[in-house]
Amino acid sequence: MYFPTAGIECNPLLPFGVALGISFFTSMGGISGAFLLLPFHMSVLGYVNPSVSATNQFFNVLACPPGVWRYWREGRLVWPLTLTVAAGTLPGVFLGALIRINWLPDPSDFKIFAGLVLLYVGGRMAITTWKARRNKAENMHPQAATDKDSTCRQTAMSCCHVLEWNTRSLVFVFQEKEHRVSTHRLALLSLVVGLVGGIYGIGGGAIMAPFLVSFFALPVYAVAGATLFATFLTSVAGVSFYFMLAPFYPGMAVAPDWRMGILVGLGGMCGMYLGARCQKYVPATALKCLLAAILLFTAIRYLGQGF
Incomplete structure (x- = not known):
């Protein structure tokens, strides 16, 4: 199949299958997987013109809703958390785009800084998760550990109940x-994440989810839906921005390749739904390890590009 805007030709099953596989695993941690799909587009398919960023964000627009809907249906979408994250992220996306255009045409220095930050967060999450796992193994009888893992998987299905939400704090109950x-710290973090996402064109959930789990000590089962929803909103804004800019650059491919976007989006829809449905059966430790691995991968990639 030929993709006119991308200027490439490939078997349509390849991008569909890759998008499905990536989104299945990343959606369990509240991440769309778009930042992993971008290197596949550029390095494997040879899709390197500017419209690849818009196509990648269009993938989020199609892929995120099934996962968000599944989390909402199971009562694990904390709407106050979702709305606070979205309210902080959206302005950051537009500010990030302006910063990129006017002040960071060559952002290699900032990529080094961002890579070091992500390396610290990912390393911190990996170390704390490993220590917690080791302590649990030392202090628990094997049969008791098995029983508790089973109990945790069952209680992971419980709903979130919001007790308080105002300009000062958000309080909710999950798994008793x-x-x-x-609220202020959460909104400020979301703004910073939106800035980074706007500057580099990545899904904010790739950064937001690990921060919520590591620094705010929120359960990964409860934050996944919120970060996916925020990624969906920022991607809608990003695609709209690229689409509006396209007429001003007639000699350059800026708008999404709709054919490629729909193809990977359909694969992402399937993967997101299946990942969100299977997440409650995966231990929280495994999900934290997944987030740490994704963060470390992104950090190394940024540092490599920066240096």
Whole structure:
């Protein structure tokens, strides 16, 4: 199949299958997987013109809703958390785009800084997860550990109940445990994540989900839906921005390749739904390891590009 805007030809099953596989695993941690799909487009398919970023974001627009819907249906979409993250992320996306155009035409220095930050967060999450796993193994009888893992998987299916949401704090209960987070700090973090996402054109969930789990100590089962929804909103804004810019650059491919976008989007829809449905059966430790691995991969990639 030929893709006119991308200027490439490939078997349509290849991008569909890759998008499905990536989104299946990343959606369990609240990440769309678009930042992993971008290197596949550029390095494997040879899709390197500017429209690849818009196509990648269009993938998010189609792929995220099934995962979000599944989390909402199971009562694990914390709407106050979702709306706070989205409210902070959206302005950051537009500000990030302006910063990229006017002040960071060559952002290699900032990529080094971002890579170091992500390396610290990913390393911190990996170390704390490993220590917690080791302590649990040392202090628990094997049969008791098996029983508790089974119990955790069952309680992972419980719904989230919001107790308080105002300009100061957000409090909700999940798995019989109360979680409290500062609304101001959450909105500020979302703004920073939106800035980074706007500058580099990546899904904010790739950064937001690990921060919520690592620094705010929120359960990965409860944040996944919120970060996916925020990624969906920022991607809609990004695609719209690229589409509006396209007429001003008639000699350059800026708008998405709709044929490629629909193809990978359909694969992402299937993977997102299946990943969101299977997440509750995967131990939280495994999901944290997945997030840490994704963060470390992104950090190394940024540092490699920066240097």
